[in-house]
Amino acid sequence: MADHYRRPGWFTKHVFNGLVAVLTRLGLSVLGSRVLEVRGRKTGQARQVPVNLLSLEGDRYLVAPRGETEWVRNVRADDGRLALLLGRKRDQLRAVELDDSEKVPVLRAYLKRWKAEVGVFFDGVGPDSSDEELAAIAPRHPVFRLSAG
16 A cells, blocks of 8 residues: 555654654664664655664564655665664664565564554554454555664
């Protein structure tokens, strides 16, 4: 579902994301937050946005709760190259997008950790939902597995 996108509200866009980004840039992770830096597909300029980094069974993932966001499109356009920032630490990584069939355990873990923050974007589906319910929403939420760049 390539056109699914939930625009952030005013508070999230102008207050919450900025606060999380500032804390993360200072080296204070808020429940796993990082600042994602990716090259803009149109301008080539570095773009930054706060994200929630999920660790699951030894792998790291980025989930796009709002759907087909600009950062998702930029990661795809730059062949999966990105950086995650926490304070002065910069991890150069490569992102590989998961197929919908691989997303269920990742979405479940993501919702278990951050449902209070992002649950509204998952249309009533939560960490205790069935595999079928999670699979039904999987096409609307891009998920990337991260590895060393």
